[in-house]
Amino acid sequence: MTITMSQVGGIVRRKEDPALIQGRGVYVDDIKLNGELTVAFVRSPFARARIRSVDTSAALAIPGVRAVYTIDDVRSLGPLLAQIPIGKLRPLLADGVVNHVGEAVAMVVAQDRYQAEDAAEAVLVEYDQLPASVGLKFSATDEVKIHDDLESNILHTWVSHDWWPGVFELEDYRPAIAAAKERDDVVIVSQEMVNQRLIPVAIEPRAVLADWSHGYDRVTLYTSSQIPHAVSGAIAKTFGLPVNAVHVIAPEVGGGFGCKLNVYPDEILVCFASHQLEAPVRWTETRREAGYSTIHGRGWIGTATITGTKDGEILGYELDAMADMGAYSQNLTVAIPVLGLYAASGQYNIPVEWTVKCVTTNTQTTDAYRGAGRPEAAYYLERAIDMYAAEIGMHPGDVRKKNYFKKEDFPATTPIGLTMDSGDYITTLDKLLIDADYAGLKEMQAQARSEGRYIGVGLSSYVEVCGFGPSILAEFGFGWDGYGLPTSFSGSGLVRINPDGSATVFIGTGPSGQGHETTWAQIVSDRLGIGMERIRVAHGDTSDAPYGIGTFGSRSAAVDGTATYEAAEKVRSKAADLVAHMLEASAEDIRFADGGAHVVGAPGHTVTWAEIAEVAYKPHKGPEGIEAGLEAHAMFSPGNATWPFGSNIAVVEVDVETGNVDILRYVAMDDCGNVINPMIVDGQLHGGIAQGIGQALFEEAVYDPDGNLLSTSLVDYPLPTATDLPMFELDRTVTLTDVNPLGVKGIGEAGTVGSAQTIVNAVVDALAPLGVKHIDMPLRPKKVWQAIQDAQEA
Amino acid sequence: MKVSMTVNGRLVNGDVEPRTLLVHFIREELALTGTHIGCETSYCGACTVHVDGEATKSCTMLAVQAEGASITTIEGMAMGDELHPVQEGFWERHGLQCGYCTPGMIMSGAALIAANPSPTEDEIRHGIEGNLCRCTGYHNIVKSIEYAAAKARGETPPPADWEEAVV
Numbered sequence: 001m002t003i004t005m006s007q008v009g010g011i012v013r014r015k016e017d018p019a020l021i022q023g024r025g026v027y028v029d030d031i032k033l034n035g036e037l038t039v040a041f042v043r044s045p046f047a048r049a050r051i052r053s054v055d056t057s058a059a060l061a062i063p064g065v066r067a068v069y070t071i072d073d074v075r076s077l078g079p080l081l082a083q084i085p086i087g088k089l090r091p092l093l094a095d096g097v098v099n100h101v102g103e104a105v106a107m108v109v110a111q112d113r114y115q116a117e118d119a120a121e122a123v124l125v126e127y128d129q130l131p132a133s134v135g136l137k138f139s140a141t142d143e144v145k146i147h148d149d150l151e152s153n154i155l156h157t158w159v160s161h162d163w164w165p166g167v168f169e170l171e172d173y174r175p176a177i178a179a180a181k182e183r184d185d186v187v188i189v190s191q192e193m194v195n196q197r198l199i200p201v202a203i204e205p206r207a208v209l210a211d212w213s214h215g216y217d218r219v220t221l222y223t224s225s226q227i228p229h230a231v232s233g234a235i236a237k238t239f240g241l242p243v244n245a246v247h248v249i250a251p252e253v254g255g256g257f258g259c260k261l262n263v264y265p266d267e268i269l270v271c272f273a274s275h276q277l278e279a280p281v282r283w284t285e286t287r288r289e290a291g292y293s294t295i296h297g298r299g300w301i302g303t304a305t306i307t308g309t310k311d312g313e314i315l316g317y318e319l320d321a322m323a324d325m326g327a328y329s330q331n332l333t334v335a336i337p338v339l340g341l342y343a344a345s346g347q348y349n350i351p352v353e354w355t356v357k358c359v360t361t362n363t364q365t366t367d368a369y370r371g372a373g374r375p376e377a378a379y380y381l382e383r384a385i386d387m388y389a390a391e392i393g394m395h396p397g398d399v400r401k402k403n404y405f406k407k408e409d410f411p412a413t414t415p416i417g418l419t420m421d422s423g424d425y426i427t428t429l430d431k432l433l434i435d436a437d438y439a440g441l442k443e444m445q446a447q448a449r450s451e452g453r454y455i456g457v458g459l460s461s462y463v464e465v466c467g468f469g470p471s472i473l474a475e476f477g478f479g480w481d482g483y484g485l486p487t488s489f490s491g492s493g494l495v496r497i498n499p500d501g502s503a504t505v506f507i508g509t510g511p512s513g514q515g516h517e518t519t520w521a522q523i524v525s526d527r528l529g530i531g532m533e534r535i536r537v538a539h540g541d542t543s544d545a546p547y548g549i550g551t552f553g554s555r556s557a558a559v560d561g562t563a564t565y566e567a568a569e570k571v572r573s574k575a576a577d578l579v580a581h582m583l584e585a586s587a588e589d590i591r592f593a594d595g596g597a598h599v600v601g602a603p604g605h606t607v608t609w610a611e612i613a614e615v616a617y618k619p620h621k622g623p624e625g626i627e628a629g630l631e632a633h634a635m636f637s638p639g640n641a642t643w644p645f646g647s648n649i650a651v652v653e654v655d656v657e658t659g660n661v662d663i664l665r666y667v668a669m670d671d672c673g674n675v676i677n678p679m680i681v682d683g684q685l686h687g688g689i690a691q692g693i694g695q696a697l698f699e700e701a702v703y704d705p706d707g708n709l710l711s712t713s714l715v716d717y718p719l720p721t722a723t724d725l726p727m728f729e730l731d732r733t734v735t736l737t738d739v740n741p742l743g744v745k746g747i748g749e750a751g752t753v754g755s756a757q758t759i760v761n762a763v764v765d766a767l768a769p770l771g772v773k774h775i776d777m778p779l780r781p782k783k784v785w786q787a788i789q790d791a792q793e794a
Numbered sequence: 795m796k797v798s799m800t801v802n803g804r805l806v807n808g809d810v811e812p813r814t815l816l817v818h819f820i821r822e823e824l825a826l827t828g829t830h831i832g833c834e835t836s837y838c839g840a841c842t843v844h845v846d847g848e849a850t851k852s853c854t855m856l857a858v859q860a861e862g863a864s865i866t867t868i869e870g871m872a873m874g875d876e877l878h879p880v881q882e883g884f885w886e887r888h889g890l891q892c893g894y895c896t897p898g899m900i901m902s903g904a905a906l907i908a909a910n911p912s913p914t915e916d917e918i919r920h921g922i923e924g925n926l927c928r929c930t931g932y933h934n935i936v937k938s939i940e941y942a943a944a945k946a947r948g949e950t951p952p953p954a955d956w957e958e959a960v961v
Contacts (some may be wrong), residue, residue: 750866
């Protein structure tokens with residue numbers, strides 16, 4: 001179904017913005033409660049050590065200090081809960097051993113943060129240092145086995161043809177690919193590549209504030225989270241409470257990007273301390289400790305191999321990789337590679353064999369970071385395809401087109417048995433090649449080369465799988481069962497017409513910058529004809545929102561947006577009965593627009609929403625027997641994920657004297673189905689692309705061999721600044737999906753999934769005349785310069 | 795230590811530890827929470843305020859160093875209901891997503907166009923280089939400041955990307 005109504009598809013200034021641009025938005029750290037106390041953590045300086053003793057006496061003697069807690073105080077609460085409990089679960093505080101630098105050993109609670117930090121310095125911890133296991137290849141040898149109670153540092157191995165035993169019967173492509181390799185008309189390209197570990201760096205550090213009410217026997221937790229309902233479940237399960245005794249509020253969330261899609265020990269610990277000390281307890285992460293206390297992302301090394309004919313037919317794509325899980329498994333840690341597996345074949349109808357080993361190391365936990373597995377998948381595949389195209393001397397666009405699923409193939413089944421809803425990949429790529437003037441760029445490149453300048457043109461395609469998701473995936477672990485909430489990833493929305501005719505929309509998902517308040521108001525305004533200014537969208541508060549899964553995996557619009565659309569439909573249906581009664585017309589003839597309703601063909605025959613609401617709340621004025629009130633809740637459980645896609649082109653110039661990379665142009669052609677607010681969709685792409693460029697050029701979480709995190713500040717972990725990025729040139733195609741009635745697919749991660757390899761492909765293209773075939777990210781000047789020297793020497 | 799300064803046109807007094815950062819004084823003592831903290835190395839710029847008209851990262855200053863100074867925070871930018879042109883620009887050109895870097899970004903943008911009423915794209919990018927945004931890729935922030943600069947000059951702002959794209 002195509003949505004062609006006034007608000008959906010329109011540019012609407014955001015409802016969120018007036019507060020935020022005036023400094024009047026409220027984030028967790030802006031909330032103050034009477035008598036609150038503040039936490040500082042004592043953190044391990046060692047990557048792996050036995051804790052001999054913890055002496056808190058000096059800390060407790062500091063004025064203002066109320067308590068110092070260790071694992072002995074909280075062991076009975078059990079470890080931190082996780083969805084996929086493969087690997088070692090994280091103890092709430094270090095239990096006898098520490099397993100990464102920065103692991104919290106003790107928690108100090110004091111009257112203010114300055115005192116708490118002083119006291120944390122005064123806690124004396126004696127350690128016996130143990131050898132650490134850092135680096136995937138080393139850790140996978142089990143030479144230093146990290147956890148005594150686990151068999152191996154290799155926690156699990158995901159294999160594409162057997163990723164969900166008992167559910168999918170899949171072809172093992174290994175024999176076919178092995179046979180193809182024996183053919184004499186094939187070429188084989190193979191490259192080991194690093195997809196480096198990243199630190200998410202939401203600009204708002206995480207912050208928590210707990211207020212345990214002994215009088216009302218419930219706890220309120222303010223937390224900067226993408227998943228407030230899941231957090232409430234985890235707290236309830238941990239403390240043995242019913243979930244309705246835990247009230248979680250995520251107010252403004254200053255960026256999430258997946259790192260706030262987790263339940264963290266601090267969220268549990270401040271509740272514990274608030275209960276013990278009978279006072280509100282707060283903790284706000286510093287940027288430095290965010291490297292220790294918030295999850296990291298990516299961290300893969302793998303060898304990608306393409307076997308294909310000399311005229312561009314790919315006969316097999318293999319990836320043999322390891323993914324760094326860090327020391328402890330949290331929410332979805334070990335499942336992140338599966339999300340990559342979902343997108344392993346990209347836009348291509350090719351045989352795929354993937355093996356990803358999940359390896360524990362003495363480092364911070366990894367989990368979902370924008371794209372979560374899918375950027376890694378796209379990176380390996382699209383780098384390998386570019387190498388293959390270069391090897392056989394074929395246009396990189398032509399190689400891709402030759403192997404794409406074609407429009408008529410949809411719905412298309414991927415090699416791992418999933419069904420892609422819709423796609424028209426060639427149209428999108430062709431439009432991109434024309435928009436960017438690919439042919440002209442290659443001419444410009446040739447001209448530049450003749451002048452001694454190194455310009456590169458990089459192309460890549462991606463498929464994102466998002467809109468999670470189908471209820472059946474809860475059986476795999478994509479639900480909140482681990483947090484004591486037996487659920488799937490369904491969406492929810494509640495639309496309430498208030499007695500004055502305004503509307504309040506309660507949603508089960510919430511923004512961390514994505515503009516939900518605006519987009520959801522557009523959906524409801526469209527269905528009901530209520531003005532945007534008369535609609536308030538409420539989110540992030542578990543006591544008033546319908547049960548909700550949260551914001552991640554580019555799922556909100558496609559799943560919760562659809563639920564809200566369906567709730568609005570229910571309201572519309574009942575309101576039509578009311579208006580039919582009021583205007584003495586047939587309900588089928590009632591239309592909603594311009595702040596009220598009218599009879600079709602008789603636009604003068606109108607009632608306002610205030611008048612409709614009055615009849616709803618005074619049922620004696622309505623049709624005989626009608627129930628009072630006017631609100632509806634709907635949940636939506638999609639039958640499939642959605643599969644947005646697109647292709648990107650980057651144009652870069654490399655200074656071969658310094659290794660510096662300049663991005664001259666970045667052109668993206670994305671297809672996310674229907675677009676509710678093009679301004680917001682483009683904004684999601686801008687930010688997503690910037691994060692992919694950050695990975696390509698700048699960002700890397702670096703551990704030394706002893707497990708010290710060397711990149712804990714924004715000086716050592718450089719994000720892209722305004723001078724590093726170009727204006728982005730965006731355009732789109734629209735291929736609808738029938739997975740949901742809005743026809744929307746999701747856009748939150750597409751920019752990130754599509755961009756890193758586009759940049760690397762461009763840099764390698766620039767340096768091809770110098771013999772450079774690959775450089776591992778991040779492509780900082782020194783590394784690029786070194787790659788040029790190495791290629792020249794070779 | 796006693797400290798006094800003018801904040802958003804109002805004379806304020808405080809009694810602070812010498813080590814108290816200006817940003818903590820603004821947030822905790824004055825309850826002006828629009829000034830944000832995103833790091834502790836003066837790198838992210840979320841805490842940017844104007845000190846005697848200069849865009850300054852308020853985590854780099856002690857409160858006592860601001861003795862006698864005139865401070866403007868994001869809360870002091872609008873004149874009643876009338877937004878500052880940079881605030882208006884951010885709203886009109888989708889210059890913010892999560893909003894966390896936004897106050898600092900607006901303060902830097904306002905200082906930039908006060909010093910240079912007609913900045914080029916390149917000058918805008920350099921002017922906000924000390925402010926990090928993780929959401930927008932800066933594209934719409936640059937557009938927002940271009941809008942604001944035009945408004946402040948009394949000119950019609952350049953069209954939005956989407957005004958060009960959408961009929």
